[in-house]
Amino acid sequence: MDAREEYVLRIAQRQRRGRGLSDAAYAELLLAVRHDPERFAGAPQDESMALLGRALDRYAASVGADESRDDEEYLRARQVRLSTLQEACAAILRQDPSCVDARLCALIARDLDPDDLLWQLKGLERDALPSLETADGGRGADPWSDVLCRPALRVKAAICRTYLESARYDRARKSALELLRLSPLDCLGARHTAALACARLEDEPGFEALVARFGGRGDAWQGLARLILLFKLARPAAARRALAGYDRLCEGGVFALLRPVYVEPYMPDRPATAPYGFDEATLAVHEADAIIVDVPDLVSWVESVPGMTESAAAFARRSGFEF
């Protein structure tokens, strides 16, 4: 979530509504707001977004410093940043109880088990839904284009991912497909959750329909989901081809699969990563973790396929990782 950009968009959108601006005038206004948002800000909702942006920056800075911490320091720093973020969200909500994003971040920062998180997210979804019904941008426009709808979409995407985390794969698939119908732009990557759920449920037609829908435009999730799906369907030759494709397209993809790492909770949505880059593969493997573990010999099979261990080792050498 780019809170600063949404802060700007919120201000510009409110100004536009207030003044009834044309598209061209809005474009100019947007430039002006981006240059100096504080000059235009006025509503408490604007202020909440600015505060949340700063709180999320602090959170991200603490995560970024983890590399230099030992285990004990890391656990302490993690606890501190989660409670600091919760306090910041609580402060925002005292001023602006309608701030869905602050509620969402506060919930995720509680570090709950997926079941508890799910029930809380559903409550939040009920409160956030009305914003989608009054979406700006006219009939047929993707609700993502209305910045005020984005918090509700983020809650829905978090629900999809939490269904997946709590091993409710049919729910994950269904809710992700619903979110895709609602917001076909899919800036929150519901298609990734759907792809992984289809793989786990051995739903080949569902997976292929999803791939076709995005015109074959692939990513690490799709590549990983295809290889898991074909392995589960006991089609080793096709699974090997899928693995080769994943290895070719995803920078460090096999390394990410063979050496999975713990990934901090998404705050509040999936971080932006370069397409087919190593960070994308790391996130895909992290989200697929429970599905990979459910196929106990998948990883050893990957290691046994000629060239795969070498590919992971070569990536590790290039990138300065141990392997």
Next chain:
Amino acid sequence: MAFDPHREDYQRMALRFVRTLDGQEADDALRAFARFGRLYNQESDLLPQSDEERSFHLMADAAHLIDYELPFADDADAEGIVSRAHTLLEEALSLDPANADARRMRQAALIVGFEPFYAFLLEGQEQVRLQCEERRERALCEGNHERSSFGAFLALAPYLRWLASLASKALICGHNHAAVDACERLLALDPSDAADARFTQALALAKLEDATGLDELERRVGAMDLDRPRRPQDAWLQLSRCALAYKQDDLARARSWLHGVCEGYPQARATLYLQKELPDGVFARLALPPLSEDELIVAVSEATVLLQEGRDRRGRGSFGAWVMDEVAKELSPRERRELDEFRDAQAQDGRDEGGSAPSKERGA
């Protein structure tokens, strides 16, 4: 009806023995058969007549050692038991290289990893089918209808066990459609479901979150002629139903299925709280009294694939953690404490899994 190695060993020899009694007076035949029964109990090693019978008999002894004695043995005795069982299996195979049970059991010990053993079962299934069908054809030509059809069933039993093993390994390996398919083949071959394939099938359907498939299975089970009470239903079906309701977010229904298990089985809450994972029987699923505490222990162990899936901060899997919390509500603080101590003691022995707390180390 599960497969009991010694019972089947006895049945095979008794069937052959009965054939030798044809033409005798009824009283003499009865007395002779009673003598045979006593001899089986006292000196069963003397009874086998053919290499095939001797081979099955040795394999049955090995199966008993591994499946029924090893789990209760001290560490000091375990090695001896395993080595005795392997000697028996080697001997069984030297007498009858086509002994499918012995081949399967030997490979189970030799092959490392789930997938390679599954591949072995997959590769060997056609050969075993042909062998068993050939023996079945031979059995069908012998004796009256009742005896020949029982003989035919016994001839096919190793193939049924091979397929049942294939189905349960498919489930463990995450090939859930393949597990369902293997169970379908078993049910088509043997509608009385001696292999209890429906148990594995229920778990696989729950893994696929296939509610329609589970409804259909329940309907078919209702129409089967089974050697166990109809109600309460078996734990596999109930746990699969419970998992599916949980996955569908219908916690009230999930609770009601869990309640059904607790009502139907003795000591169910303790078993569901501990969720012990045991090694599968190498001969077949252990033959245990229906609706017994031990049967539930085995069912819960097989349901590990459902219980341990998904994230839970205690490292138990999301459904497993929910089940544990639900049954804990019905346990007294003292019962909980005792069960926790029991679990901790087992974890100390290194037989349990650890938690999944976050760690920043690569490879966590």
